[in-house]
Amino acid sequence: MRKIKEVIVVEGRYDKNTLSQVVDATVVTLGGFSVFNDKEKLAFLRRLAEKQGLIVLTDSDGAGFVIRNYLKGALPRDRVKQAYIPDIRGKERRKRAPGKEGKLGVEGMRPDILLEALHRAGATFLDEAGEPASEKEPITKADLFVLGLTGGPDSAAKRRALLKRLDLPEHLTANAMLEALNLLYGREELLELVKTL
Numbered sequence: 001m002r003k004i005k006e007v008i009v010v011e012g013r014y015d016k017n018t019l020s021q022v023v024d025a026t027v028v029t030l031g032g033f034s035v036f037n038d039k040e041k042l043a044f045l046r047r048l049a050e051k052q053g054l055i056v057l058t059d060s061d062g063a064g065f066v067i068r069n070y071l072k073g074a075l076p077r078d079r080v081k082q083a084y085i086p087d088i089r090g091k092e093r094r095k096r097a098p099g100k101e102g103k104l105g106v107e108g109m110r111p112d113i114l115l116e117a118l119h120r121a122g123a124t125f126l127d128e129a130g131e132p133a134s135e136k137e138p139i140t141k142a143d144l145f146v147l148g149l150t151g152g153p154d155s156a157a158k159r160r161a162l163l164k165r166l167d168l169p170e171h172l173t174a175n176a177m178l179e180a181l182n183l184l185y186g187r188e189e190l191l192e193l194v195k196t197l
Contacts, residue, residue: 002115005124006053006081007183009045011067014094015106019057022111023118026052026183030067042074043167044180049079051184055121057083057114059105083121085109136186139178143187147194150174161197 004025010016016027028045035041048054056071058064068082085106091098092108099105106114119125144150149159159177163170168180181190 003126004055004118005126006055007048008055008057008083008118009071010057010106011059011064012107014092015057015059018107018109019114022114026179033063033067035067036070040168040170045071046075047167048183049075053079053081053124055081055083055118055123057085057106057117057121059099059103060085060087061099061101061103061105064105081121081123083117083123085113085117088113137188139181139185139187139190141174141178143190144174144178147191149177149194158197162194165193165197 001022001024004023007026007028008019008023009028009030010019011030011032013029016029019025019027026048028048030041031038045054054075056068058068071080072082085104088104088109089098089102090104090108091102092104094107109117141150145152147158149155149162152158159174160170163172163177166184168177172180185193
């Protein structure tokens with residue numbers, strides 16, 4: 001499995017499932033067209049772009065390009081790479097019929113095609129670049145528990161307060177919050193932030 005530095009943005013959960021079997025990277029789903037009305041998700045994507053860089057990987061159909069073009073205008077261009085899959089006719093295994101345009105989406109692509117698309121987009125493959133792994137100590141579920149962010153009577157309220165303070169989407173689950181915190185902060189930074197709540 002190839003490790004990629006950038007956060008990869010895909011349309012939906014089936015795309016994420018397929019990609020997660022090919023690369024070791026953070027994959028964020030847009031929820032299709034719902035991203036157009038989700039200011040919190042857009043703000044989160046902007047922060048991820050600034051921190052790690054983003055790769056947009058949408059389907060090659062018209063809907064995929066509508067989403068891609070929207071993101072091009074909403075995110076910092078110098079921090080976003082565009083990965084394109086080829087037009088391959090067919091249907092995904094889970095579907096009864098092909099999509100409107102009869103093309104396979106991200107979820108229907110073979111692993112080698114996805115890796116090639118990411119290579120062409122300029123993805124940073126950490127196993128090639130020889131870049132050292134992040135120096136910051138990761139935040140664990142145990143840390144969230146000790147900080148009172150999970151498993152306690154007021155943990156939901158504390159999580160909401162922290163998410164608000166950090167300008168992160170309020171509807172993140174505890175697991176999604178842990179992933180976001182590890183992308184944006186190290187353990188020491190989080191400890192300092194929680195003290196100020």
